[in-house]
Amino acid sequence: DIQLTQSPSSLSASVGDTVTITCRASQGVMNFLAWFQQKPGKAPKSLIFGASTLQSGVPSRFSGSGSGTDFTLTITNLQPEDFATYYCQQYNNYPWTFGQGTKVEIE
Amino acid sequence: QVQLVESGGTVVQPGGSLKLSCEASGFTFTTYDIHWVRQAPGKGLEWVAFIRYDGNYKFFADSVKGRFTISRDNSKNTVSLQMNSLRSDDTAVYYCAKGGGWPHLTFDHWGQGTVVTISS
Numbered sequence: 001d002i003q004l005t006q007s008p009s010s011l012s013a014s015v016g017d018t019v020t021i022t023c024r025a026s027q028g029v030m031n032f033l034a035w036f037q038q039k040p041g042k043a044p045k046s047l048i049f050g051a052s053t054l055q056s057g058v059p060s061r062f063s064g065s066g067s068g069t070d071f072t073l074t075i076t077n078l079q080p081e082d083f084a085t086y087y088c089q090q091y092n093n094y095p096w097t098f099g100q101g102t103k104v105e106i107e
Numbered sequence: 108q109v110q111l112v113e114s115g116g117t118v119v120q121p122g123g124s125l126k127l128s129c130e131a132s133g134f135t136f137t138t139y140d141i142h143w144v145r146q147a148p149g150k151g152l153e154w155v156a157f158i159r160y161d162g163n164y165k166f167f168a169d170s171v172k173g174r175f176t177i178s179r180d181n182s183k184n185t186v187s188l189q190m191n192s193l194r195s196d197d198t199a200v201y202y203c204a205k206g207g208g209w210p211h212l213t214f215d216h217w218g219q220g221t222v223v224t225i226s227s
Contacts, residue, residue, distance in 0.1 A: 034213040036152070043202055043217040044144075044152065050211050087152055091213040094166045096142075096154040 002026055002090050006099035012107040017078045021102045023071040023088035032092035035064055035073045038101075039084045047086075048073065075104075109133040109216040111203050116221030119193050127188040127221055129203030136184040137161070140206035142214060143177070143188050145199035145223075155201070158186060171197075193225045 003026040013019050023033065031051040036044040046055045048064040051071055061076045075082055083106050088099040115127040129141060143155040156177045157166045165177050171190075179186045186203060201221050204214035 032211070032213070034211075036214075038152075043219050044214075045217070046213075046215050049207060049213050049215070053211070055215060089152070089154075089213060091211075094157070095168050096157075096213075098152040098154070101151045 001095055002029060002093055002097050004088050004090055004097055004099035006086075006088055006102045008102060009100065010103040010105060012105050013078055014107045015078055015080060017107075018074065018076045019078060019104060020075075021073045021086055021088075021104075023066075023073070023099050025069045025071075025090055028068045029090040029092035031067050032090060033064075033066065033071050034089045034091065035062075036087045036089065037082075037084045038087065044087065078104075080106075109205060111205060111216060111218035113201060113203050113218045113221035116201065116223045118224045118226060120227050121194060121225055123193050123225075124189070124191045125193060125223060127190065127201055127203075127223070129186040129188075129218060131184045131186070131203075131205065134205065137181045139208075140212060141179065141186040142204045142206060143186075144202045144204055144214070144217075145197075146202070146220075147196070147199045150199075153199075156188060157206075190223070193223075195225050197223060198225045199223060 033051045035048040038044040052064045085101045085103045110132045112130045158177045174192045176189045203218045205216045206212045207215040
């Protein structure tokens with residue numbers, strides 16, 4: 001199975017900050033990497049697929065990059081509604097796997 | 108708009124069985140894959156099962172293989188997850204999720220989830 005390791009596991013930031021979350025795969029997944037946002041008690045929301053393509057309706061302050069084994073999710077001008085847990089996920093090989101999550105908290 | 112509505116979650120004793128359903132609307136159901144993803148209390152997301160748009164391919168996580176089955180009724184826009192020999196570590200919120208378009212088949216829409224609790 002492909003292991004995905006996110007870092008950091010949690011971070012504190014302020015409104016207006018830029019935050020970057022990394023996701024490293026244990027083997028190459030080409031660009032078959034997605035990012036999801038989850039708020040407490042809610043279903044995940046799809047943000048990015050293909051490592052860098054925003055899902056419809058996702059604000060442009062979210063961006064993704066990377067290919068192969070190393071990926072990043074960047075949120076610029078952090079907004080109050082962005083405080084949540086973020087997961088990366090690979091869909092290059094079954095079983096599809098998720099990173100352990102990164103919790104973005106208010107500083 | 109795309110909607111996925113899960114149902115069937117409840118409290119079940121260890122060793123018991125349960126069937127979850129996912130009813131879909133707002134898209135051409137026969138064209139898209141459907142997945143089940145679960146989240147144990149306080150834990151991360153775990154992909155559980157997949158069924159292709161035509162029902163001809165199915166994959167399962169090792170943790171549920173041989174105990175869970177998945178099926179779809181394209182005439183009713185529903186996917187079912189039959190869960191047998193349930194264990195305490197199957198306790199989770201179960202989400203159904205719609206796959207995206209080729210080649211980016213990952214989840215693009217999620218249901219609200221249904222809670223399954225395995226307890227005596």
